[in-house]
Amino acid sequence: MSGETTKPATHAERLTRTLVTGASGFTGAWLIGGLLASGHAVTETVAGAGAPETPSRRRLDITSLEQCRQVIDEVRPDYIVHLAAISFVGHDDPLDFYRVNVLGTLNLLQACADVGHTPRKVLVASSANVYGNVTSDAIDESFPVAPVNHYAASKAAMESMARTWFDRLPILIARPFNYTGRGQTSNFLVPKIVEHFARREPEISLGNIDVARDFSDVRYVVRAYEALLDSAAVGETVNVCTGQPYTLREILTMASDITGHDLEIRVNPAFVRQTDVKVLVGSPAKLRTLVPELEAIEFRQTLEWMLAA
Template sequence: MGSPSETGSDGSRGCVLLTGANGFTGQHVRAELIGAGYSVCSAVVGAARGPHEATLDITSRDNCRRVLERLRPDYLIHLAAISFVQHADADAFYRVNVIGTMNLLEAVADARLEPRRIVIASSANVYGNATGGVIDESFPPQPVNHYAVSKLAMEHMVKTFSDRFPIVLTRPFNYTGRGQQPHFLVPKIVSHFLQRAPVIELGNLDVERDFSDVRMVAHVYRRLLECDSAGETVNICSGRPYSLRTILDMMAAIAGYEIEVRVNPAFVRRTEVKTLVGSTVKLRALAGPLQPIGLHDTLQWMTRA
């Protein structure tokens, strides 16, 4: 199908099949791709609502094959996953994250496609309870929950296709922004301040996470389609950790009031990853200079939603 820089017959930069398109990340990735001149077919669960959407059940290999044979995309960005760490159905992590990804890649092979690039989202959670500073891609995985184990298993499965397809695996660290569900940490904090709630219940306030803005993450996914990234595994991160206490202080300054914080033992997970901060060295080497968005700016953007 040619190089990633070629222009398609419709005048676009090529067609991208985007799984998980209606999810938090997918909506921002779709906007980034369209803004950069790509045509996007959004793969969704449930009924398609227009000519640029397709119903896709990644747990069905037959369904994946039919969709891929019909659409024949130039690129694929695979975001669809069970991504909430505390999801109640442990089996679903493996059905969707591992088997679903395998079904999708098998369908690409069955349809005899020659994609210019396939970008697949794993997770920095595979690093587990990492200690000792900034984590680069050579750090040995130590998953501590079903979500992370399923993502690491998925990575190993994907590598069995690496001799057939130009695949790049991403390990996003935490990121946030408009549209993220309120059961995730930062949207929960933002919504409590917007409602001027007097109290918020949280877990360990000293947990530190490397937070990026979803708009930067979307930009990275687009850049990974365009650069020489095939065969790579790369962190998507800011390189800077923030504790929950810091986030609370930022929101207090934005909202203009202090909220009472109560630590709920039920929210303190036994296998809690204490600190996760990623190295951006490989990401910048592959994708080029990035324009990071500070967490304070992200929080302000979310409060204006």
């Protein structure tokens, strides 16, 4: 009929194509489940030559600009959630942090420009470790970055370089504070504690149990990422946290209370890092302004969920 305009497809009528890098990691598995449930057509990318490929899963070495170009050009995603990173602070090759976390991120952004594709949003996962040793009840996004290890330094460098792209791509940088949940490996502290209580071990070796962290539930973090994708926020940096700190001592007490099991705590000097950040607590004020519908999960509930696995 003449004069009739074509109504643009709504989010519900058109499949939203979302590319998730680092899909096989702890966070990726939880995020992808949420995105699929929300109607996203997800393309996962995984590192490693041996990783099997499927129509929705691609191998991608983000340190290769050519591979990044190929994947971006083929998928042409509406959204990119960039999770791929070396995230274990104790990783043994410092150069890897910079190759993967800094250059890999830049390759992804450069690839979008090179193939002429502008997604609706690129959500880049950074880390609250960029703040370093800050003495504050609640660190907000205006605090200066002061990294104290290679992981944090690589994330700070990645953020600085990503900001140079703010005028070319709709980028949002998320700074998650510590988070945990089912599926996180036991070289991270909370899963290690949970495993010891679940097996009813007589003792556990830890470092400084009086360090305090703003621990979140991985399900809360991925809901925050999904909500931030749907929000209007771009060209911003936002903390993903709850504002509630817990010391490892408090977590041990909580786990003991849930399981009815006591274990002896041995402080192993080898686990005490001189660069350990003593207290890391974030302000979620900006996050709550951007996505007011997001609800935190009580950390005791997280521990109960992990212990029931």
